Amino acid sequence: MKTVIANEKGGAGKSTMALNLIGHLSPSLIVDADIHMGISKLLQLSxxxxxxxxxxxxxDLSILKTTECAVIDCGGFDSDITRRALELADVIITPSSDDPQDQFALVAFxxxxxxxxxxxxxxxxAHVVINRVHPSRQKFDVMKELVDGLSHxxxxxxxxxxxxxxPKAAFLGRGxxxxxxxxxxxxxxxxINAL
Ligand SMILES: Nc1ncnc2c1ncn2[C@@H]1O[C@H](COP(=O)(O)OP(=O)(O)O)[C@@H](O)[C@H]1O
Ligand SMILES: [Mg+2]
Structure with missing residues (x-):
């Protein structure tokens, strides 16, 4: 399974999601497709x-064609590398809060x-995962309505x-x-594995 974590907005939680999924997906390859080095900087701590x-x-992403299981952390901007990663993905995961700016970013993506x-x-x-919302929140009707209206x-x-x-675990370079x-x-x- 090649899981590409993408959202063209910075700070949405891509590298965090990559870091936390690695332990559960057990990839043989991690691709840091962000020029700002999100996931690789975090993993240097481990x-x-x-x-x-x-x-x-x-x-350079051609390596994915011969890789069974990989996690790919994209940058928070549109790029040729991100677009190629999206094309090679088995699953695209998009972390996003339901703040207005995050919702605008989903429309653009x-x-x-x-x-x-x-x-x-x-x-x-892209499969959207609501991220970084207050723990007591349970209703996400506005987000549901938005995503329902987005055909991709x-x-x-x-x-x-x-x-x-x-962040506490991230300081140790792990989820x-x-x-x-x-x-x-x-x-x-x-x-993800069932998708
Ligand atoms: N669910 C969450 N709870 C707490 N902090 C989070 C959560 N998701 C992301 N963060 C924090 O938000 C910041 C941005 O997350 P990051 O994964 O770097 O975003 P991106 O890779 O999309 O730019 C980081 O400081 C990260 O620790
Ligand atoms: Mg990042």
Whole structure:
């Protein structure tokens, strides 16, 4: 399974989601497709043995064609490398809060997916995961309505709350190891593997 984590807005939680999914998806390759080095900087804090590459051009992503399981962390902007990663993805995961600015970003990203779908003659869909919302929140009607109206997006039934556990674990270069937040990422990984 090649899981591409993308959202063309910075700070949406892509690198965090990559870091927290790695332990559950067990990829043999991690691709840091962000020039600002999101996931690779975080992993430098750990002693991970997983191979990490930083593609200099879309051509470098050809390695994905012969890789069974990879996690790809994209940058928070549109780029040729991100677009190529999206084309090579088995699953596209898009973390997003339901703030207005995050919702605008989803609309823009939907347009990119619409363009790539025409180019590749297949419908490409990003699976949206609500991230970094207040832990007590349960209703996300506005987000649901927005995503329902975007033809290249699907809302997954997993909500990752804002949690101090997430940066705490990130300082050790790893995802949250136990408790409810880890359980959410475990559920998300199972959903990804079933997609
Ligand atoms: N669910 C969350 N709870 C708490 N902090 C989070 C959560 N998701 C992301 N963050 C924090 O938000 C910031 C931006 O996240 P990051 O994963 O770097 O975004 P991106 O890779 O999309 O730019 C980081 O400081 C990260 O620790
Ligand atoms: Mg990042």
């Amino acid at each position: 002693d991970t043995q997983i191979k990490i590459i930083r593609p200099a051009s879309p051509l 939907n347009e990119v997916l619409a363009f790539l779908s025409v180019k590749n003659k297949r419908r490409m869909v 997006m699907n809302l997954l039934p997993v909500v990752i709350p804002a949690s101090a556990q997430i 949250v190891q136990s408790g409810s937040v880890a359980a959410k990422f475990s559920t998300l990984a199972k959903i």
